[in-house]
Amino acid sequence: MVADKPRRRIIAVGSGKGGVGKSTVSANLAIALARAGRKVGLVDADIYGPSQPRLMGSEGIKPTAQGDKLIPVPNQWGVPLLSMGQLIEPDKAIAWRGPMAGNALGQLIDADWGDAEVLVVDLPPGTGDVQLTMLQRYKPAGAVIVSTPQDLALIDARRAIQLFEVGQVPVIGMIENMAGYVCPHCGEVSDPFGTGGAEAAARSLDLPFLGRIPLELSIRQASDAGTPPAAGEGPAADVFAALARQVSAWLDNH
């Protein structure tokens, strides 16, 4: 008799363009999935700009290893994390060519993830070595695409979506970040990065639109402080809970 191998699926969070909030969405999606009862691990595959140790409030904690496998770093949010940022000193450039980046990715994904049924993978921007290695060696079950409403970000998002299509990875949907900024002085909403662009792009590409995350001071401050909003209560937590419900339903149906 052979023990069943747990079915562990990868949800890739990608964007094409950097700085659109992909890491924030990854961290908070993982936490919201865990709150909804899923066993989740978080992989920070942004080799050159790892943000997850800061976002998850676990900077400076290095993973241990058992044999040749890394042990993900646990945290109070119930989402074990592995990130290149845990292995490299801060302020040091991670000056690696593609093959090294691909190997590093392998170390993170082939770690001892225990009973995790879902790995949320925070991809670097672009469509280069890490993305290609993911598609070829660690094919995601599905992908979530993050974009701001800005034209410039949507151009790159389309390229990222096209890469997943070529790699036959279903796109679960698009999420719009940095839409709507509430002025802390007058309370009125304006749109420094425009609004609705990602929803329109999702429609034109026939992809589900997963929701809209406002450009909120509180989200940025919580992120910088390592207290992810999805772990708290309030409107920001609700946005990520709604995203997690959609991803969870997708997982149930695929």
Add this chain to the structure above:
Amino acid sequence: MVADKPRRRIIAVGSGKGGVGKSTVSANLAIALARAGRKVGLVDADIYGPSQPRLMGSEGIKPTAQGDKLIPVPNQWGVPLLSMGQLIEPDKAIAWRGPMAGNALGQLIDADWGDAEVLVVDLPPGTGDVQLTMLQRYKPAGAVIVSTPQDLALIDARRAIQLFEVGQVPVIGMIENMAGYVCPHCGEVSDPFGTGGAEAAARSLDLPFLGRIPLELSIRQASDAGTPPAAGEGPAADVFAALARQVSAWLDNH
């Protein structure tokens, strides 16, 4: 008698993190340098997410070639441009591993730049193949680092600076982008991404601080519309003119 080879110098614009406005700074710095009388070319080295054809209002125009050299695409701003975005169809992923990205960079930089004395190079985010190829084969005379005031962006900026230091490329200075957002309803200023972080980081790293670019609807709209603010008049143009003056003075002294 041998003709003098023109002394052409590269100014690299880097950031570590994506989405901080590196491409916007590159385009507008190049235009402001040209307005100040420099002969300037612009290289969009962001292989996976080329934004310059859109920013410079020259989408859809392909460069010609003479022999094995590309001819940069001229524009009304007097800053000839080469970008991977001119060579690849929109909506198609540029799914290249590092060596191909390095070769593409070579094609852009070894093009027929005519009498350009300065090439402004818009680097991709990160510290990977393109950055390493730049340092090894096309060493910049100096680098400008763009960051937002957000902690997460500054962490990556420090990594980028460290790579330039290791590569013995002098950092001309740091510029802070997306600092201060003027509410279009009440006119009050607030800071969705914080404020002053890049200036403090520059001070702590003993680097010149080159200025602050506000998060302005007009800059985003002009960028999306291909009418770079540096080519116009008004406060946004003044910000980039001041940046160009500092870079120009640095070039005169180095």
